[in-house]
Amino acid sequence: MKSRLLTALLAVTALNVFAQDSLTLRHISDEIMLHGTCYDNLRVLCKKVGNRLSGSPQAVKAVKWGEKAMLEAGADKVWLQPVDVPHWVRGEEHLYVKAEGGRKTELSMLSIGNTEGTGGETWDAPIVMVKDLDEFNKLPADEIKDKIIFFDYHFKQDLIFTFEGYGDAVRYRWLAPNLAASKGAMAVIIRSVSTGEDDFPHTGAMRYFDTVKRHIPAVAIGNYSADWLVKKCKQGEVTAYLSAEAHMLPDMVRSYNVIGEIKGSQHPEKIVVVGGHLDSWDVGEGANDDGTGCVQSIEVIRTLKALGIRPKCTVRAVLFMNEENGLKGGLAYADSAKARNEEHIFALETDAGGFSPRGFGLDMNDKKKAQVLKYKNLFLPYGVYDFNRKEGGADISPLTKAGVPSAGLLPDPQRYFDLHHTDNDVFENVNHRELKLGAVAVTGLVYLISEHDLK
Amino acid sequence: MKSRLLTALLAVTALNVFAQDSLTLRHISDEIMLHGTCYDNLRVLCKKVGNRLSGSPQAVKAVKWGEKAMLEAGADKVWLQPVDVPHWVRGEEHLYVKAEGGRKTELSMLSIGNTEGTGGETWDAPIVMVKDLDEFNKLPADEIKDKIIFFDYHFKQDLIFTFEGYGDAVRYRWLAPNLAASKGAMAVIIRSVSTGEDDFPHTGAMRYFDTVKRHIPAVAIGNYSADWLVKKCKQGEVTAYLSAEAHMLPDMVRSYNVIGEIKGSQHPEKIVVVGGHLDSWDVGEGANDDGTGCVQSIEVIRTLKALGIRPKCTVRAVLFMNEENGLKGGLAYADSAKARNEEHIFALETDAGGFSPRGFGLDMNDKKKAQVLKYKNLFLPYGVYDFNRKEGGADISPLTKAGVPSAGLLPDPQRYFDLHHTDNDVFENVNHRELKLGAVAVTGLVYLISEHDLK
Numbered sequence: 001m002k003s004r005l006l007t008a009l010l011a012v013t014a015l016n017v018f019a020q021d022s023l024t025l026r027h028i029s030d031e032i033m034l035h036g037t038c039y040d041n042l043r044v045l046c047k048k049v050g051n052r053l054s055g056s057p058q059a060v061k062a063v064k065w066g067e068k069a070m071l072e073a074g075a076d077k078v079w080l081q082p083v084d085v086p087h088w089v090r091g092e093e094h095l096y097v098k099a100e101g102g103r104k105t106e107l108s109m110l111s112i113g114n115t116e117g118t119g120g121e122t123w124d125a126p127i128v129m130v131k132d133l134d135e136f137n138k139l140p141a142d143e144i145k146d147k148i149i150f151f152d153y154h155f156k157q158d159l160i161f162t163f164e165g166y167g168d169a170v171r172y173r174w175l176a177p178n179l180a181a182s183k184g185a186m187a188v189i190i191r192s193v194s195t196g197e198d199d200f201p202h203t204g205a206m207r208y209f210d211t212v213k214r215h216i217p218a219v220a221i222g223n224y225s226a227d228w229l230v231k232k233c234k235q236g237e238v239t240a241y242l243s244a245e246a247h248m249l250p251d252m253v254r255s256y257n258v259i260g261e262i263k264g265s266q267h268p269e270k271i272v273v274v275g276g277h278l279d280s281w282d283v284g285e286g287a288n289d290d291g292t293g294c295v296q297s298i299e300v301i302r303t304l305k306a307l308g309i310r311p312k313c314t315v316r317a318v319l320f321m322n323e324e325n326g327l328k329g330g331l332a333y334a335d336s337a338k339a340r341n342e343e344h345i346f347a348l349e350t351d352a353g354g355f356s357p358r359g360f361g362l363d364m365n366d367k368k369k370a371q372v373l374k375y376k377n378l379f380l381p382y383g384v385y386d387f388n389r390k391e392g393g394a395d396i397s398p399l400t401k402a403g404v405p406s407a408g409l410l411p412d413p414q415r416y417f418d419l420h421h422t423d424n425d426v427f428e429n430v431n432h433r434e435l436k437l438g439a440v441a442v443t444g445l446v447y448l449i450s451e452h453d454l455k
Numbered sequence: 456m457k458s459r460l461l462t463a464l465l466a467v468t469a470l471n472v473f474a475q476d477s478l479t480l481r482h483i484s485d486e487i488m489l490h491g492t493c494y495d496n497l498r499v500l501c502k503k504v505g506n507r508l509s510g511s512p513q514a515v516k517a518v519k520w521g522e523k524a525m526l527e528a529g530a531d532k533v534w535l536q537p538v539d540v541p542h543w544v545r546g547e548e549h550l551y552v553k554a555e556g557g558r559k560t561e562l563s564m565l566s567i568g569n570t571e572g573t574g575g576e577t578w579d580a581p582i583v584m585v586k587d588l589d590e591f592n593k594l595p596a597d598e599i600k601d602k603i604i605f606f607d608y609h610f611k612q613d614l615i616f617t618f619e620g621y622g623d624a625v626r627y628r629w630l631a632p633n634l635a636a637s638k639g640a641m642a643v644i645i646r647s648v649s650t651g652e653d654d655f656p657h658t659g660a661m662r663y664f665d666t667v668k669r670h671i672p673a674v675a676i677g678n679y680s681a682d683w684l685v686k687k688c689k690q691g692e693v694t695a696y697l698s699a700e701a702h703m704l705p706d707m708v709r710s711y712n713v714i715g716e717i718k719g720s721q722h723p724e725k726i727v728v729v730g731g732h733l734d735s736w737d738v739g740e741g742a743n744d745d746g747t748g749c750v751q752s753i754e755v756i757r758t759l760k761a762l763g764i765r766p767k768c769t770v771r772a773v774l775f776m777n778e779e780n781g782l783k784g785g786l787a788y789a790d791s792a793k794a795r796n797e798e799h800i801f802a803l804e805t806d807a808g809g810f811s812p813r814g815f816g817l818d819m820n821d822k823k824k825a826q827v828l829k830y831k832n833l834f835l836p837y838g839v840y841d842f843n844r845k846e847g848g849a850d851i852s853p854l855t856k857a858g859v860p861s862a863g864l865l866p867d868p869q870r871y872f873d874l875h876h877t878d879n880d881v882f883e884n885v886n887h888r889e890l891k892l893g894a895v896a897v898t899g900l901v902y903l904i905s906e907h908d909l910k
Contacts, residue, residue: 033613039652158488160837160892197494198886225495358838382615383813385840412811412867414888432652433869437615
């Protein structure tokens with residue numbers, strides 16, 4: 001009987017805990033949906049700072065914006081963490097193509113990030129089109145040498161979770177310039193890594209392999225341009241005329257992660273981190289990638305403060321620098337955490353767009369996962385139901401590697417790869433309610449773990 | 456032992472059924488995500504037909520478009536079902552306001568649907584602002600008489616399921632003109648029934664009560680205009696100058712529901728209906744309300760045909776006419792079903808926008824609900840998880856009343872009330888992948904019920 005009574009008491013206590021948590025989540029939701037500032041913050045970041053590639057003058061402005069926004073949110077302490085970042089610049093760039101008997105037509109293109117261009121000169125060569133790596137690998141070297149290779153690989157639209165399609169197609173952005181260079185190609189064109197029913201080209205990172213001597217130019221073209229080019233290539237020889245000034249500057253640039261913190265009331269030494277990345281590509285406004293993650297992270301601080309919630313563990317919001325083309329911010333943060341012997345009990349990243357939240361990817365051991373899964377029903381009223389994926393985030397991946405339990409917000413993934421890394425990733429393509437609802441989910445999970453620890 | 460064996464056999468059979476269904480849903484999904492025509496259909500409907508209020512010339516064009524699209528989808532049989540609909544016209548309309556000492560400022564407005572305007576004359580009167588019905592009811596009649604009443608009731612942004620907020624706020628659109636008229640007001644202005652962070656005014660239906668003698672004009676203003684007007688009203692007297700030509704034409708107009716059907720292979724007499732409504736308000740392009748529901752319903756037919764699936768029960772796609780301001784199409788369909796003694800085993804409506812599907816609302820008895828809930832896991836890979844709401848659709852509500860088990864697609868509800876009934880409800884505000892994924896969900900449920908019946 002005693003044990004039954006104990007079980008019953010524990011059950012009642014557990015119910016009360018959940019009832020209290022449920023109520024707190026409702027307060028968090030009401031606060032954000034009615035008084036949230038994340039949407040206004042995003043407007044300022046997008047419209048007053050704009051895009052902000054690492055090393056650029058706008059990235060300097062973004063750091064100042066982040067520091068100010070973090071202070072306005074009411075963080076106990078705000079500081080800048082030094083990070084040395086690469087500085088790549090795009091410059092002027094054009095891609096014209098000419099089919100036999102046709103006229104020169106300009107295509108919608110962007111140099112892929114981190115690439116070297118043509119030094120501003122115009123290089124021309126016949127286009128060799130391949131549909132994938134298999135077809136490319138079968139080509140004899142003399143059909144590749146001095147040619148411009150067009151990889152017409154399509155994003156797999158049948159994959160419902162678009163991040164799977166991205167993981168598949170993005171190989172072409174990373175690999176194609178290296179593979180083509182090693183076979184003597186002059187340059188590379190890829191169909192953008194994009195779900196878009198449009199002609200926006202998508203930039204994004206690549207890295208020249210150490211083993212590849214020649215750093216050839218590589219550009220991505222919009223889906224409609226790619227469709228058109230496929231048609232022309234099937235009809236006969238097509239010549240490409242590429243000029244691109246893209247290049248990596250020789251020196252690293254001093255930049256910063258922006259950090260804001262609320263000290264924990266009971267376990268100040270235990271840290272819960274939530275973050276997004278402050279840098280973006282040099283096109284559009286970096287709205288969904290990842291302005292939304294930044295303003296949601298700041299909203300966590302603002303909301304806890306506004307509701308007078310003093311978290312038991314320390315809650316830290318981090319705007320990481322240089323996720324897009326170096327990850328230097330994420331690495332610097334993890335290095336600093338290690339050097340200071342900080343105890344991070346949980347890291348959460350929001351870097352998948354400002355769309356309606358649907359779940360959290362969990363990257364942690366089974367025991368901790370079981371604890372988080374107990375909170376699942378608390379999130380259902382906010383449309384957050386999917387806790388089955390293993391997903392963290394790039395910026396927190398150095399922490400994850402160091403053993404910190406990690407998670408990533410999973411917003412609805414249908415629109416992200418239409419927009420990200422394009423001129424179309426602008427404030428207008430973020431919905432105020434969806435953005436705020438994401439902030440509710442993120443704040444809720446941060447609150448629960450700072451309240452109950454993650455054991 | 457026998458019974459155990461039987462149980463085991465039944466379990467295996469059940470598993471096989473689910474495995475087969477799961478595979479078929481995957482085929483449906485692949486077909487729609489890779490080859491779906493719903494997005495292209497929507498482009499034509501929005502850009503070539505445009506908005507299409509019942510009785511308007513564009514509604515005639517829309518019927519022709521629907522008939523053609525249904526035939527192209529491969530329906531065994533396509534027909535038009537006659538419906539007599541009201542014909543309301545908006546005409547020219549303006550609302551200016553003038554604060555003491557200020558200048559006349561034009562506000563962003565739309566007459567509420569079905570209202571009578573000012574006959575094109577300009578009526579002016581002081582504005583009396585109230586925040587809700589309580590405040591209005593407390594006003595003495597002499598403070599209302601000959602005034603223009605401004606109902607500044609806000610859409611409750613803290614309600615996550617926006618249809619709840621709509622249900623709450625839309626009372627003002629229906630009631631305010633009647634209540635104000637009965638107390639002698641000259642006209643009514645309401646804050647739009649809108650979640651929008653913008654200045655788009657939202658039209659939508661109202662109906663003059665039979666008990667109310669004077670049919671006074673009623674207009675909705677955009678949220679930003681409303682914010683501005685509130686400020687001015689708090690500062691002092693504000694005069695409104697309203698001109699509106701809106702009026703209901705005396706005669707009903709012959710129009711049609713568009714119906715396409717695939718005959719059932721085993722139970723042709725049992726009918727599964729899926730539909731949306733073809734008419735829209737006379738602003739924007741009626742994209743999410745409800746072009747998306749129409750093209751998704753047509754996609755059901757196309758997909759079953761493309762995959763060579765001959766459903767066991769008859770599957771019928773219906774584009775209902777006149778949902779927005781009369782429901783004559785839904786009533787005519789149900790009347791016809793009754794007159795012909797048709798056996799409808801299930802009715803599904805998609806009229807909540809072309810956003811990512813999240814669930815189905817179910818309006819049926821518990822036994823049937825239990826059967827549908829068995830399919831829940833089949834839909835999880837497509838992000839459809841919420842089967843807990845009771846929701847059908849306006850067009851199928853006459854069928855529901857007649858006892859037909861009903862359901863409504865529940866897309867993500869965050870953006871719908873930013874857009875619907877506005878100039879901003881255009882093709883560009885529908886995402887191709889979200890629209891198609893909704894079609895996958897709808898086709899999946901129609902398939903399952905046509906395959907297994909609903910007992």
